[in-house]
Amino acid sequence: MALIEVVDLDKEYVNEEVVTPVLHGLNFKIEKGEFVAIMGPSGSGKSTLMHILGFLDKLSKGKFVFDGKDVSTLTDDELAEMRSKSVGFVFQAFNLLPRTTVLENVILPLIYTKMSEKERMSKSKAALSSVGLDHRLQFVPSQLSGGEKQRVAIARALVNEPAVIFADEPTGNLDSKSGLQVMQILQELNEEGHTIILVTHEKYTAEHAKRILRIRDGELVGDEIVNNRQIANGAKELIK
Amino acid sequence: MNLFEQIRSVWKIIGRNKVRSILTMLGIVIGVMAVIVVMSVGAGAQSLILNQIKSMGSNLVGVLPGQADEKGPPASAMGIVITTLKDDDIKALLKEIPSLTAGTGYVKGAETISWGDQKTDTNFTGVSAQYTEVExxxxxxxxxxxxxxxxxxxxxxxxxxxxxxDLFGDQDPLDKQIKIKKTLFNIIGVMKERGTSGMQNQDNQVFVPLYTAQKLLLGIDYISFARFKVDNAEDVNSAMEQMNVILRDRHKIDKPENDDFNVRSTAQGLDAIMSITNALKMFLAAIAAIALIVGGVGIMNIMLAAVQERTREIGLRKAVGAKNSDITVQFLVESITITLIGGIIGIILGIFISYSVAKVAQQMGYNWDFVISISAIIIGCIVSVGVGLLFGIAPARRASLLDPIEALRHE
Structure with missing residues (x-):
């Protein structure tokens, strides 16, 4: 059974009676453990697709089945519940809370769960350790480099052990070396079994994934396996 | 996320914005403080008046010239001169009502009194010999x-x-002659110190016989008011009724609506004064409450700004699983925490100020009680939480309804 199954998905925005179609007739499946890049130029609807798959937005028509459950018509609170349990996000702009320690930033998703204080703490520390930031727990974002910020964001996306991690242009605000580190971490997470969906407009970045879904003008125009996959290697050694 | 965790995370948020939080609190601090001070000082002033009246004795009955007015002060207390009450009335009442053990009419005036080169401005009071017994x-x-x-x-x-x-210092004033309004008076006694009673300093005046004051000093034939002592408190009401009957008879008045006098017991006077001071207290508390409303608007303003400023944070919180209700509660807890802390500081400052006022008043010799009612403190707490809730709900709702995608894109 596919983790994500999308059938005839349509998305349109209605603003003062003006209907703007964004996505049209999408059909695809994503299995557990895949590393998929959703690639397309800006305005293609790839971000909207990610928002729907990540329970931040609702589809207009069609069907979205997540882990065997039809999630096309969830209420706001149910969507929040799904975000809390099943997905993690890494954003281009990091979106860390300012003046808040690295550790507290990573704990954030867990405070909306019923987890005990102790468990939250140990999970957050483990997540930060897996991105190589054990030594930065009490730092605040303004004391970190861009690459470190994004690794904190990855730790935050990981901490609730989600079924899928969404990464929206995760290297967009980083220099190439830091970007490489981030891609390496994502690849390693995928090796460990995490399902990762990467949204990007760059071919080079997309080629770090195992499969690419090409979106143009709201339609799926390509679904291919990456043959010459980019492997971000050795970059992680630079971290330590 | 339970409430305790919400409060803890809000503490961190407030800590991160110390200056702004303190400034926001200030409105509530001042508002609650004003309410506490007004209530406490009002109660203190009331106690002062009560103590003043009680110090005159509880089984006193007063007669004032002019129509009775149950609710307000008598006309004579407002400075209107009514000449219908005579000393003969007083003497008649004393003769005909056995339960009146003593009574005196009063006339008052202010004059410069001199002894040789020494001069002092003071009040003279014309009373009858029974004055010492009445008061x-x-x-x-x-x-x-x-x-x-x-x-x-x-x-x-x-x-x-x-x-x-003032006039004699350490010298013995007895049998000396002082001049009041160019007339020489022989000093036969000095009163014991009494402090203030009936809102008047009883020690800064001189007493002369009633007729002497009327004829020689004032040139009038009426009295301004009279006081009687009733033998015991149970007889006060019947004595008052008899006084009404006798005075109506003497003044040839057929029905009570036409009374040109007004008989009151101290208890009634107390009630009248209490109703005035209560109204005054309420009025002042209402003004203080306006300060609270202004403080509340300040809270709303800051919370709306905070929602604007933290739009991205709200978007992020939603993206990582916060429900709309989590966001609402977060902002409500924040505004309530600010107002409650402000309220508690306001209560403490209010108590401190009220205490200082009471101490100063006591230093100045007034019989002023320091009164802080538990209800004032509870009201202060409830009102500050209420203000936080009332003025926090709109910003909190606005925050909770933000679209997470839009919020995350917000610059």
């Missing part, structure tokens, strides 16, 4: 004047303790 006043040196001296319009005077000190 429980004691003579320190010498004696009070007698009924014979009163009837004969003798030029004798009894000094209040302050006047005696």
């Amino acid at each position: 429980d006043a004691k003579v320190e040196f010498g004696r009070f004047f007698t009924e014979e001296e009163e009837r004969a319009s003798t030029r004798v005077v009894v000094l209040g303790s302050t006047v005696a000190k």
Whole structure:
């Protein structure tokens, strides 16, 4: 059974009676453990697709089945519940809370769960350790480099052990070396079994994934396996 | 996320914005403080008035000239001169009602009193010989004047303790002659110190026989008011009824609506004063409450700005699983925490200020009680939480309804 199954998905925005179609007739499946890049130029609807798959937005028509459950018509609170349990996000702009320690930033998703204080703490520390930031727990974002910020964001996306991690242009605000580190971490997470969906407009970045879904003008125009996959290697050694 | 965790995370948020939080609190601090101070000082002032009246004695009955008005103060207290009440009325009442053990009419005036080169401006009071009995006043040196001296319009005077000190210092004033309005009076006694009673400094005045004051000093034939002592408190009401009947008869008045006098017991006077001071207290509290509303608007303003400023944070919180209700509660807890802390600081400052006022008043010799009612504190707490809730709900709702995608894109 596919983790994500999308059938005839349509998305349109209605603003003062003006209907703007964004996505049209999408059909695809994503299995557990895949590393998929959703690639397309800006305005293609790839971000909207990610928002729907990540329970931040609702589809207009069609069907979205997540882990065997039809999630096309969830209420706001149910969507929040799904975000809390099943997905993690890494954003281009990091979106860390300012003046808040690295550790507290990573704990954030867990405070909306019923987890005990102790468990939250140990999970957050483990997540930060897996991105190589054990030594930065009490730092605040303004004391970190861009690459470190994004690794904190990855730790935050990981901490609730989600079924899928969404990464929206995760290297967009980083220099190439830091970007490489981030891609390496994502690849390693995928090796460990995490399902990762990467949204990007760059071919080079997309080629770090195992499969690419090409979106143009709201339609799926390509679904291919990456043959010459980019492997971000050795970059992680630079971290330590 | 339970409430305790919400409160803890809000503490961190407030800590991160110390200056702004403190400034926001200030409105509530001042508002709650004002309410507490007004209520406490009001109660203190009320206690002062009550103590003043109680110090005159509880089984006193007063007669004032002019129509009775149950709710407000009598006309004579507002400075209107009514000339219908005479000393003969007083003497008749004393003769015909056995339960009246003593009584005196009063006339008052202000004059410069001199002894040689020494001068002092003071009040003189014309009373009858029974004054000391009516008011429980004691003579320190010498004696009070007698009924014979009163009837004969003798030029004798009894000094209040302050006047005696001002004019004579350490010297013995007895049998000295002082001049009041160019007339020489023989000093026969000095009153014992009494402090303030009936809102008047009892020591800064001199006493002369009633007729002497009326004829020689004022040139009038009426009295401004009279006080009687009833033998015991149970007889007060029946004595008052008899007084009404006798006075109506003497003044040829057919029905009570036409009364040109007004008989009141101290208890009634108390009620009248209490109703005035209560109204005043309420009025002041209402003004103080306006400060609270202004503080509340300040809270709303800051919280709306905070929602704007933290739009991205709200978007992020939603993206990682916060429900709309989590966001609402977060912002409500924040505004309530700010107002509650402000309220508690306001209560503490209010108590401190009220205490200082009471201490200063006591230093100045007033019989002023320091009163902080538990209800004032509870009201202060409830009102500050209420203000936080009331003015926090709109910003909190606005925050909770933000679209997470839009919020995350917000610059």
